[in-house]
Amino acid sequence: MKVKEIIVVEGKDDTVKIKLAVNADTIETRGSAVDDRVIEQIRHAQQTRGVIILTDPDYPGQRIRSLIDQHVPGCRHAFLPKSAAIEKHGRGVGVEHASIEAIRNALRDAQYMQDEAEEQITKEDLVAAGLVGGPVSSARREALGQKLKIGYVNGKQLHKRLLMFQITKQQFAEALQEVLEEEQG
Structure with missing residues (x-):
């Protein structure tokens, strides 16, 4: 290659x-x-x-x-x-x-990476998804970062990284659903 x-x-x-x-x-x-x-x-x-x-x-x-x-x-x-x-x-x-x-x-x-992304995913979305402040937040962020191909970040940086890569709310929801299904799997 x-x-x-x-x-x-x-x-x-x-x-x-x-x-x-x-x-x-x-x-x-x-x-x-x-x-x-x-x-x-x-x-x-x-x-x-x-x-x-x-x-x-x-x-x-x-x-x-x-x-x-x-x-x-x-x-x-x-x-x-x-x-x-x-x-x-x-x-x-x-x-x-x-x-x-x-x-x-x-x-x-x-x-x-693009800084000009229009905010589509809110910090409240991240809290609701259990990506910050919860007992499994770190592991969940790591899995989400792999799915979205944006790398692992801490809770404070996740929102910024999602915006920088212009991850849409739909892409976020689909990747999160896969992560949650794998956790239950």
Whole structure:
């Protein structure tokens, strides 16, 4: 599988794993302190070939993703479920621990974030769905994020992520229904 866009990852181990999964070029941020030189590289890549951001499904990965999105708008975002990126012994989480198939799926499902989404899903909808403030909220959010291909976020960030990806109320309801059915299943 060849990927036209340049894939932004955190480090060299991520690059090695990406190149096993797909034929693509990468830019490495080398950690969460993304310097101006790397931002300029990403900006240039976005202007010439396009960019897909694929960072680890953890807090530093989300921080890097947000920082890049702030400085280089219009990038596509690929998300790995945390469960697909855990090291065999459970000590680490990252792109480098994901399977080839999980990486290919994440890249295939990469989406554009858009801040201008008109609010369709309310915070009250999230509370009513048991996605915030409940005993199973975290697991439910994780399952919903996988279904909608928007990655895992905490309760405060879920509403923003749904709006950024312009998830419609119908898409939300359908994905939530699947999650609830799997919980009962």
